[in-house]
Amino acid sequence: MSTAVDIAGPSSPDRAHSSAKIPNEPLRPSLKRSNHPYGLSHYISTPSPAADVKGLIQPSPAQQRAAQPAHAKPRRAPSWPDMWESPSGLHLAHAAELLMRAGLLALTPAGDGEGGGSGPEEEEEDSTGCGTDFQPFLGAWFPFSPTLFPLAGFQMGGGHWRSAAMGAEGIEGLVAEGYSPGSLGGSGGGRRKRKRCGECVPCRRQTNCEQCSSCRNRKRGHQICKYRKCEELKRKPGGPGFESRVHAHTNAPTRCLGESGASAGTHQT
DNA sequence: CTGAACGTACGG
């Protein structure tokens, strides 16, 4: 039925080099067998800016290291170029690099997208030295980098990226597990924590980059690696995309979500 | 608006 499947990398060497336990598993059994209807080639359309991009993605890893301050500042540490830290910057950078590689891959479709394993793009991270197992997600990263769409000529079907990272199954899992009434405590009790959907690309990542602000600042920031931050959690409950996804499901506890959003949505103005 | 810091829910 479904087309090729491959975004999480069939053979992702679970090298969770994170300092601690990382939910390698998709949080949910059904997620493990999550099959993505799109293969890498599906996202790769025009490997053009590959070369140009390469120039941008060379911030000299060594410099980054050297530039690393003694993180003694209590606040605001303008260490190395923020552009490599900011979510957008990160994505852009990585996406750019990936794009480059993607271009190569696109030109030389190895096998059936079965992770290929036929290339130097296995573990050897580079440029930012930040990545770890981005290759497996190669195709899936683009959908999250709006900046990259025009760059690579990507297109989001109907403007909904979810199709890329999560199929109907994913949504189901998301709604069924991550947002179960019990988890959300919909009854306006205390602010319940949402859980990672385990389906989105970030969730599928198994390694912390150890380079992003979140990783470097984990002790104080208490945040998960920016690369691993669940796409769903990034969105505010009740957001536009959120709603769409929920509606896409009949079993979707829209009400719960709505309620949750009502409480959490109230932010300062 | 974005990112950092903090409080604390949550799971082992």
Place this chain on the structure above:
DNA sequence: CCGTACGTTCAG
């Protein structure tokens, strides 16, 4: 009890 990470608040 401890570590991780989500949600909120604050500063730039």
